[in-house]
Amino acid sequence: MKAKLLVILISLMVSLAYLATSGAETTGTRKRVVKPHEYGTIVINNFSVSKGEAPVVFPHWLHRSKYTCRLCHVDIGFAMKAGETRITEKDIKAGLYCGTCHNGKESFKREGFETIRDVEVKNCDRCHSYGKDVTFKNDFYIFRKKLKRERFGNGIDWLHAEQSKRIKLVDFIEGVSFERKAIKDPEDITLRADEKTMPNIIFSHIKHAKWNGCELCHPEIFGVISGSTKYNMQDIFDGKYCGLCHSTVAFPNKDCQRCHTERVF
Structure with a gap:
């Protein structure tokens, strides 16, 4: 009788351990x-x-x-x-x-x-x-x-x-x-979103230059010629390009509408 109870107890413990680990894997x-x-x-x-x-x-x-x-x-x-x-x-x-x-x-x-x-x-x-x-x-x-x-x-x-x-x-x-020497700030540029359901990004040089100047971003992070640096959202999520600042110090990239601001209607 005691042996059967011991087997049942061990089986129960193993089952609970399995449920705990499988739950951790799925959740x-x-x-x-x-x-x-x-x-x-x-x-x-x-x-x-x-x-x-x-x-x-x-x-x-x-x-x-x-x-x-x-x-x-x-x-x-x-x-x-x-x-x-x-x-x-x-x-x-x-x-x-x-x-x-x-x-x-x-x-x-x-x-x-x-x-x-x-x-x-x-x-x-x-x-x-x-x-x-x-x-x-x-x-x-x-x-x-x-x-x-x-x-x-x-x-x-x-x-x-x-x-x-x-x-x-x-x-x-x-x-x-x-x-x-002061230089003229470049005009805003439109960065087209790859995802069709997302509005395009309106990038403001003036807003970024106030904090970063030009030399913090160019040419080490972004090329000087518009469009010469190719990157995607996964790169940004990985902490590259825009992601160097956004999600570390500047507002995080989960705040999508702060960048994807072009009117769609």
Whole structure:
């Protein structure tokens, strides 16, 4: 009798295990929803842990509220892909990369402390904050209250924020940037959608150039001659071309109507 009960129990356990694994295969794994203040945030850990420091948590929302993308990724020289710049403490001390601004003049310096909301905070902890309970000066949700909302990403209409002067972007740092002659912005171009049910894309050079300039996109990502670079939506979903920014920092590519804007009626 006991042997039969044991066999039944084992059979039941095997059946439950099978159902659990087969269910996982058919339903997939549920992804964690990225919160608005986390969207675009990257963790930089090329050398931190090996040097006994916590990794750096870099909030894109805070930096893009003050500076253009072009300033950081062209003039200062940060790579477009997270982790590829390989920043070292020696670089920062020499005034390169993060050290361009974190010098006590443009922004807080590496060394020392600052009192934030009655809490004394080490300056190094304000960047090397991964896994730490750090008091920060800037609160995302307080910042977002004054701005027009959008559905995805940070939930902020960044274009409107800049155009309405709610934020003022710095695009020049003395000793790092160089004077550039103004050029006429190219006209909007129409990118035809391969999917017949989708409206065509109206691409605005003016809107993109305000944040990126010309050199952030051309010629490394897109050819200079219109139509010379061939790509499709799968490339964008894979993080190439438009997907380098959209779904990492700029509004995500699931917000289709932000790009596919041509009137169809």
